[in-house]
Amino acid sequence: MLTVSGVAHTYGGVVALDAVSIAVAGERIGLVGVNGAGKTTLLSVAGGALKPTSGDAAIGGASLYSRASRRVALRRVALMPQSLALPSHLTALEAVAYLTWMRGARWRDATRAAHMALVDVGLADRVGTRIRTLSGGMHRRIALAQAIALDPEVLLLDEPTTGLDPQHRREILDLVAGLDHELVMSSHLIEDVATICSRVVVLHRGRVVFDGTTEQLRTLAPDSASPRALEDAFLAVVDAAKVP
Structure with missing residues (x-):
């Protein structure tokens, strides 16, 4: 609770x-x-x-x-903020893995969890795509992925x-x-x-x-x-x- x-x-x-x-x-x-x-x-x-x-x-x-x-x-508990500033040179996987690692996961576990979360939000084909090339809708999916990655x-x-x-x-x-x-x-x-x-x-x-x-x-x-x-x-x- x-x-x-x-x-x-x-x-x-x-x-x-x-x-x-x-x-x-x-x-x-x-x-x-x-x-x-x-x-x-x-x-x-x-x-x-x-x-x-x-x-x-x-x-x-x-x-x-x-x-x-x-x-x-x-x-x-995890927060999907209204706006999430992500380094534009990172890939979707790198960005979510980094934020997951920042929440205390080991890097290997963070990368695996990030990949699974990106699949869950429908970005399986975008894990290696750099943030700067993604649409606004995809940015919101990434924000959701980082929130669910550690299954709060x-x-x-x-x-x-x-x-x-x-x-x-x-x-x-x-x-x-x-x-x-x-x-x-x-x-x-x-x-x-x-x-x-x-x-x-x-x-x-x-x-x-x-x-x-x-x-x-x-x-x-x-x-x-x-x-x-x-x-x-x-x-x-x-x-x-x-x-x-």
């Missing part, structure tokens, strides 16, 4: 997260919110990449921010379809849907979340303003039978949160 407990974080006095608590246990959670809601900050904290101002994140009881347990905890218990996906055209967006969503992992996937597109996740957490101005099933969220729409009911419900929740 991944737990985020009472997490707060500020950037130069600006509150990005305010006492956020979430538990992930055997499920897939969609994290939605408008731009600036705190989604990326929350996933960075949950993935061990950003130490919170206060509170903690832990997996299986092992804190991601305790010196005693950090190394073990980091092997059990929990995947954190930060807007995995951002910047993609409809075809590549669908391909990434299909890949994610086929994964056998607990996960938290952030998006500002409620329809993407609905195809993958059964639970939705709405974040607004650094606070959780809704946490429930997609069907529970749907009931908050003005017309729950509308084809746009989930989107309307999401906007209703956000609008309600703006009221002082």
Whole structure:
């Protein structure tokens, strides 16, 4: 189980997260919110990449921010960031293997795991291709490959379809849907979340303003039978949160 407990974080006095608590246990959670809601900050904290101002994140009881347990905890959770800067001269295999090695795997094991992960994301024929020649959709697949290479218990996906055209967006969503992992996937597109996740957490101005099933969220729409009911419900929740 991944737990985020009472997490707060500020950037130069600006509150990005305010006492956020979430538990992930055997499920897939969609994290939605408008731009600036705190989604990326929350996933960075949950993935061990950003130490919170206060509170903690832990997996299986092992804190991601305790010196005693950090190394073990980091092997059990992985983050696919919204953007991943990769050296353009490396091949796809070299890039994923290097990032896997950085997470603590031996080089031989990292290379083998990287190759398997690239196969899993549909890049078997691109393992030796240099990063600079790959499309944006392939870059997103590489970002996903480095996250799944060590088979973590929990995947954190930060807007995995951002910047993609409809075809590549669908391909990434299909890949994610086929994964056998607990996960938290952030998006500002409620329809993407609905195809993958059964639970939705709405974040607004650094606070959780809704946490429930997609069907529970749907009931908050003005017309729950509308084809746009989930989107309307999401906007209703956000609008309600703006009221002082």
